[in-house]
Structure formats: structure tokens, C-alpha cells
Amino acid sequence: MKLNCDVGESFASWSKGDDQLIMPYLDMANIACGFHASDPDTMSQTVALAKAHNVSIGAHPGYADLQGFGRRSIAHTQQQIVHLTLYQVGALQGICRLHHTQVDYIKPHGALYNDMMQDIGLYSAMLQAASILNLPLMILATERSDYVQLAKRANVTLIHEGFADRRYGANKQLAPRSLSGAVLEDVKQVEYQAKAMLNKHTFKSIDQQDIRLHADSICLHGDNANALVFAKCLRSLIDGQQ
Template sequence: MAAAIDLNCDLGESFGAWRLGDDETMFGLVTSANVACGFHAGDPLTMRRSVELAARHGVALGAHPGYRDLAGFGRRALDAAPEELAAELLYQLGALDGLARAQGVRVRYVKAHGALYHRLGADERAAAAFAEALAAYDPALPVLGAPGGAIERAATAAGLRFAREAFADRGYGADGLLRPRGAAGALVTEPEEVAARAVALATTGAVPLADGGALELAPDSICLHGDTPGAPELARRVRAALEDAGVRVRAFA
């Protein structure tokens, strides 16, 4: 049985007049916050408010860089060269870390967003460029990502700590990959099911599959999405279920 598990969430995704999610509530329910850095979502004021909320609630602040794709919310695959990805990582990380320093805190880890997250799991050259750029910025910053992919190998090669992530509110295929958004079973929104999946991940390291099998992931952190309808109540149910199961919820970083 896991003694402890991290609960992370993608937050700070509002932009200008457009509001997404209930950050005020969600920062009080999770232990790590993946904050958008202005490319796929977020803006300087939203980022600053996210830093303030993280500091107020004692939540680990994570940089959540993505493709330069506000219109597509970073979920469209872009053919950016590895060296461009590395430069854009540093640009986004530096922006959030600067705002954090002004509040007396620091970015504690990095997790890629959306289509970039998936690319880094499969593209060895892109993953190496990403990890090497992060190691050059701060070799003490961990990478949070999907286990067993190119980014885990690249992070290890660059001397970075790699934290394994699993999703309680997303469906997996037997190949270990998340089901594409829009496919049957891709999104899991029923609170009791999401809570049960989170407990299984924390206590057994595995998540149930639709065919009756189970996928071994052994996560350090469990992700919930802040833009899921009813996300705050879902997070409350998940956290309560974990604590009822004797799992201590704490930041991995």
C-alpha cells in the first residue's frame, strides 16, 4: 500500500476575459499545480494570481509549458523543431519562475501540456532537447510525465529526477497510452469511479482497463483536470477516498 501520493491538476488556464475552471477552489484541494505559462493558456496576470494561490495554500508550483497554440489550447500537434521546443520551454519556465520569485517562492517541477506532453513520450529527439534545456536551467527541477516513454529516458540521461504520473479521470488502452479525446471511454467523469481509480493507483499502482484487465503504472502523482465539469467536487471525492484508504496526500516535489 502506498504511504503517500501526490494529487496534481492543470490550473491557471484562463486567458484575458476568458475564464476556465475554479482555481480558487482547486488550489485548496490539490498538492501540486501545473500552471499554464502563456503559450497554450494563461497570461501574466493569471500566472501571477496562480503563484499567489499556490503560495497561500502551500501547493507545489509546477510549470506547465505547451505548444504556442492559444487557439487550439495546445492540443494540436505542431511540427516544431526540437531546438525550438527547448527555447520555448526556457521562455515559458523563465516567465513563471520570475513571477514566482517575486512572491518569494519557486517553480518546483515541470510538466508538459497537451500535444507536447504526448510528443515527448514518443519523440526521442524532442524529449532529449526538452530534458537538456531543463537541466541547463536547473538540474534540481524534476520532470512529471507518463512512465516508460521517451521523456523518462531523456530525463534520466540528463540527470533529472523523473516523477511518474497517472490519470484518474482519463481512460487508458492496453498499450499504456491515454485514449484519444473523443474516443469512447477517453474521459471518466463519474465521481465514484474516478475516486476508485485514484485509490487503486495509490494502493496497487495499477488502473483498471475497460476489458477487465489492469495497467501497471506505479505513479508518484495522480492527475485530475481542472476543466472537467464539476472538477472541485470530483477533487474533494478523490482526496477523501484516498485519505479514507489510509493514503497520505502530499506533494511529490
């Protein structure tokens, strides 16, 4: 199991997250590419930080929505989704070349990620972009056979992801942030959910249904107020499974 985290989400003089403190605990860093957050200087600093800690670098593209932090859906054609993904990943690849490293995978951000998991056309566009770039694509660990088959046809490797600090619906989709309790703030709750994923046990959805996820990686949100506490807890749990 790998621990991944959304990082590099500061912008100009606006600071978000404790990347310097969290990075040593990570296996994978999902770095914002400038559309929902970040800027060239922040991208460069975050890539350098990830490289210094031997953390795998992922591109974290989102909708062009700085004001809404990429959490608002914006209608696009499939070709536009391909273009915005190539544009953002390409920018991060350029920064990585500066630091003599590389982008290892793509993880969509926020509303783009949620929309991809609901709209098979949008998902197909993300697969097309990932195929062009010859990069794996991270998706929710919902075990949708149609999504798996489409990825195989596109020759794209999937990384199935579970979230430790977000509640789920009974359909194994993330519960909307607008719902009370959708974002976990207590380390005991995060530990409970992460243990279930690590051991492939059932855990309770936000509507108290038993669900089970088969994940390759567990995600932590770097902008959570308790992110550093969660990172330490999750690192300990994952290392204890080795």
C-alpha cells in the same frame, strides 16, 4: 502520493476552471505559462493562490496554440522545443520571484506532453530544458526503461504521473480525447482508477485490458466540469493512505 492539477488556464476575460475552490485540495499546481492558455495577470494570481495554500508550483508549458488550447500537435525541431520550454518556464519563474516563491518542476501540457511520450527526440529536448533549469520533469507513468535511462544521463529527476480522470490504452498511454469515454465524468470511475493507482492494483484500460501504473502523483484536470467533486474525492483517498 501527491495530487496535482492543471490550473491558471484562464485568459483575459475568458475564465476556465475553479482554481479558487480546487487549490486547497492540491499538493502540486501545474500553472499554464501563456502559450496554450493564461496571461501574465492570471499567472500572477494563480502563483499567489498556490503560495497561500502551500501548494508546490510547476510550470505547464505547451505549444503556442491558444485557439486549440494546446491540444494540437505542432512540428518543432528539438532546439525549438528547448527554446519554447525555457521561454515559458522563465516567464513563470519571473512571476514567482515577484511573489517570493519558485517553480519546483516542469509538466508539459496537452499535445506537447503526448508527443513527448511518443517521440524520444522531443523527450530528449524536454530533458535538456529541465537540465538547464535544474528542475524535475513530470512524465506519464509508463515505465519506459529507455526514458528512465535518458533522464539519469541528463541528471534530471522524473516525477511519474497517473491520471485519475482520463482513460488509458493498453499501452499505458492516454486514450485520445476523440474516443468516447476517454474523459471520465463520473466520480465513481475516477475513484476506482485512483484507488488502483494508490494501491498499485490493476485497472481496466479503455479497451478492457488489465494495466498497472506505478505513479508518484495523480493528476486532476482543472477544466473538467466535475473537477471540484473529483478533487475532494481524491484528497480524501490520498489522505486515507497516509
